[in-house]
Amino acid sequence: MNPRSLADLNRRLGPTRRLARxxxxxxxxxxxxxxxxxxxxxxIAPYDSTERVALPLQRPEADFLxxxxxxxxxxxxxxxxxxxxxxxTGLIVSFISVLIGASIGLLSGYLGGWVDSLLMRLTDLxxxxxxxxxxxxxxxxxxxxxxxxxxxxxIFFWAGPARLIRSRVLNLRxxxxxxxxxxxxxGPRHIIARHLWSGVxxxxxxxxxxxxxxxxxxxxxxxxxxxxxxxxxxxxxMLYFARASGAFLSDAWKWWVLPTGLMITLTVxxxxxxxxxxxxxxxxxxx
Amino acid sequence: xxxxxxxxxxxxxxxxxxxISINFFLPRAVPGNPLQLIAGNAAxxxxxxxxxxxxxxxxxxxxxxxxxxxxxxxxARGDLGMSYRYSGGKTVVEVLGENFRWTMLLVGVxxxxxxxxxxALGIWSATQRGNSSDLGMLSFIYLLRSxxxxxxxxxxxxxxxxxxxxxxxxxxxxxxxxxxxxxIKDVARHAIMPVIVLTLAYLPTAFAVMRAxxxxxxxxxxIRTARAKGLPNHWVVLKHGLSNALLPVLTAFMVDLGxxxxxxxxxxxxxxxxxxxxxxxxxxxxxxxxxLQGGFLLFTITILLLNILxxxxxxxxxxxxxxxx
Numbered sequence: 001m002n003p004r005s006l007a008d009l010n011r012r013l014g015p016t017r018r019l020a021r022x023x024x025x026x027x028x029x030x031x032x033x034x035x036x037x038x039x040x041x042x043x044i045a046p047y048d049s050t051e052r053v054a055l056p057l058q059r060p061e062a063d064f065l066x067x068x069x070x071x072x073x074x075x076x077x078x079x080x081x082x083x084x085x086x087x088x089t090g091l092i093v094s095f096i097s098v099l100i101g102a103s104i105g106l107l108s109g110y111l112g113g114w115v116d117s118l119l120m121r122l123t124d125l126x127x128x129x130x131x132x133x134x135x136x137x138x139x140x141x142x143x144x145x146x147x148x149x150x151x152x153x154x155i156f157f158w159a160g161p162a163r164l165i166r167s168r169v170l171n172l173r174x175x176x177x178x179x180x181x182x183x184x185x186x187g188p189r190h191i192i193a194r195h196l197w198s199g200v201x202x203x204x205x206x207x208x209x210x211x212x213x214x215x216x217x218x219x220x221x222x223x224x225x226x227x228x229x230x231x232x233x234x235x236x237x238m239l240y241f242a243r244a245s246g247a248f249l250s251d252a253w254k255w256w257v258l259p260t261g262l263m264i265t266l267t268v269x270x271x272x273x274x275x276x277x278x279x280x281x282x283x284x285x286x287x
Numbered sequence: 288x289x290x291x292x293x294x295x296x297x298x299x300x301x302x303x304x305x306x307i308s309i310n311f312f313l314p315r316a317v318p319g320n321p322l323q324l325i326a327g328n329a330a331x332x333x334x335x336x337x338x339x340x341x342x343x344x345x346x347x348x349x350x351x352x353x354x355x356x357x358x359x360x361x362x363a364r365g366d367l368g369m370s371y372r373y374s375g376g377k378t379v380v381e382v383l384g385e386n387f388r389w390t391m392l393l394v395g396v397x398x399x400x401x402x403x404x405x406x407a408l409g410i411w412s413a414t415q416r417g418n419s420s421d422l423g424m425l426s427f428i429y430l431l432r433s434x435x436x437x438x439x440x441x442x443x444x445x446x447x448x449x450x451x452x453x454x455x456x457x458x459x460x461x462x463x464x465x466x467x468x469x470x471i472k473d474v475a476r477h478a479i480m481p482v483i484v485l486t487l488a489y490l491p492t493a494f495a496v497m498r499a500x501x502x503x504x505x506x507x508x509x510i511r512t513a514r515a516k517g518l519p520n521h522w523v524v525l526k527h528g529l530s531n532a533l534l535p536v537l538t539a540f541m542v543d544l545g546x547x548x549x550x551x552x553x554x555x556x557x558x559x560x561x562x563x564x565x566x567x568x569x570x571x572x573x574x575x576x577x578x579l580q581g582g583f584l585l586f587t588i589t590i591l592l593l594n595i596l597x598x599x600x601x602x603x604x605x606x607x608x609x610x611x612x
Contacts, residue, residue, distance in 0.1 A: 015419055036372045037611070042297035047410055090418060097360050121301070124298070127545055128302055129302075129306065129587060130587055131546045133563075133567060133586045135549075136552065137313065137582075158326075171470040210402065215434055217433075220438075221437060224435075224553065225556065227571070237440065239438065243557070249444065250445075253441065253442065257445075258439070261438030261442070264438065266433075268432075268433035268435075
C-alpha cells in the first residue's frame, strides 16, 4: 500500500475510532447510573414508591418532582424503583439466551452434519414466528409475573446469537490452530471448550449487551400490555397505568409518560452504544 | 433451483405445522386444566356433572392424540372455533376477517415507506463511509432503535390530537362513517400517526441491512472497474451497487419480518386502531383464548406468505437465478 492511501485510510478511520470511544464512555456512564438506581433505590428516591404520599394525580412541585400517579404515589420515586425490574430482567434474559445460543452455535458449527441441519432449522423456525403475538399468547397462558416474562423472552432471544456464533465457528474451525489441536488428538469437547469458545467469546459478549437492550425494550412492551407483574414496579407497568388511567391524554404526559420512556430509551441506548464500541474494537483486532 | 424451491416449500410447511401445534399444545401444557381457562372464574362454582358435560362438549375427555386429530380436521375446514367475547356468537374467522385489512393497511404502508426511506439513507450513508455524515446518521439510527415505539405513540397523541387537534386521537375511522372521497380522507387521517410510528420503528432495520450490504459491494472488483471506466458516481452506486445489494437486503429484511410484523400489535393497542393487534389486546383483557390463538396463527401465515412471495420475486431481481430455471 502506498503512503498516500495509508494516510487516506487513517483519515477515514479517525472519526470512527473517536465515535467508538465516545460511545463507550457515554454508554458506560448511563449504565453505571442505572446500576446505581437499581442497587440503591431507597437511598436515591425521596419516598417509598409503594406508599400513598399525596393526593392522586398531582402536578409536579418542590416536594414531588414529577407529581403523583393515580394512586397518589410519588412518580419520581416510582421511576427510580422501576430501574431494578427493567435492568434485572434484561440482563437475566440476555445471559440465559446467549448461554443457550452460544452452546447451540458452537455445537452446530463444529459438529456440522445432521446436528447442524436440525439445530439450524429449529433456529429458523424461531426467527420466522411472529415474536410479539406469540409472546403475548404465551404470557397469557403462563400468567402475569416477572419470572414468566423472563422465560418467554429467553425462549426467543437465543436464536439470533446462535446463528451469529455458528457462522463465526464455521470460519474458525478451518484455522490452522484448530487443525493442529485435532491432529494432536484433541476431542471435540476439548476443542469446543478451549479453542473455539475463546474464539467466539468477544462476539458472545457483544451479543449479551445487544440482547439485554432488546429484552429491556420487549419487557417494557409486555408490561405496557399488562402482561408483566402487575404489583411490581417497572417502567412498562408505569406506562400501562398512565394509559389505563387516561392520564396521558391530559397534561400529565409531560411528567408521567415523557420521563418514563426517556429512562427506557436512555438505558437501551446506553447498552447500544456499548455494543457499538465493542463491535468496533473486535473489527479492528480481527483485521 | 427446483430442488431448492421444494426444500423451501417443505420448510414453510414445517413452520406452519409447528405454529398450529403450538396453538394446540400450549393451553394443554400449562398448569391447571384447559376447562378452567374456558370457564374462567366461574369454574369452581360448577357442579361435577356440569364439568363433565363441558369436558365432553369440548372433547376434553378424549385422549390427547385423538383431540389433536379432531383439532387438525377442524382447522382444515377453516374452523378456528368461537370467540368467547361476543355472546351473540361470532366465529374467530369472522372476527379476524373484520380486523385483518386494517392491520394490512398499516403494515403495508409502513413497511414500504421504511424500506424506501431506510434503504435510501443506508445507501447515502454507505457512500459517505466513515466520515462525519455517515457517523451522524448512524448515531441517529441507534437513537431511533432505542425508542420504544409505543411510547412515541403515547407522546404523539396528546401533542397532535389533543393539544393541537390536527389529527384524530385513535380508532381507524370516524363514527358515523363518512362516504366516498370523504371516507378515504378520513381513513387516511386516522392512519397518519400509527404509520409514522411504525415507519420509524421499521426504519433502523432497513437502514442497517442496506448500509452493510453496500459496504461489502462497494469494495468489490466490479465497482472498481466501473469507476475506472470513468462512470459518474451516482451511476456506479445506483446501477452497479444497488442492483447487487437488493437481493441480500430483501433476504435479510425477511429474516427480521417475524420481529417487525408483530410490533404492530402494541401500536394498534395504543391508538385503539381496529386491527388484529388491538383485537389481541382486547382478547388478553377478556382472556378470549380462541381469538388470541387465531391472531397468532394469522400473523404466522402472513409472514410465511410474504416469505414465499419474496422467494418468487428473486428471479426478477437477480438475472443469475433467472437463467438457472
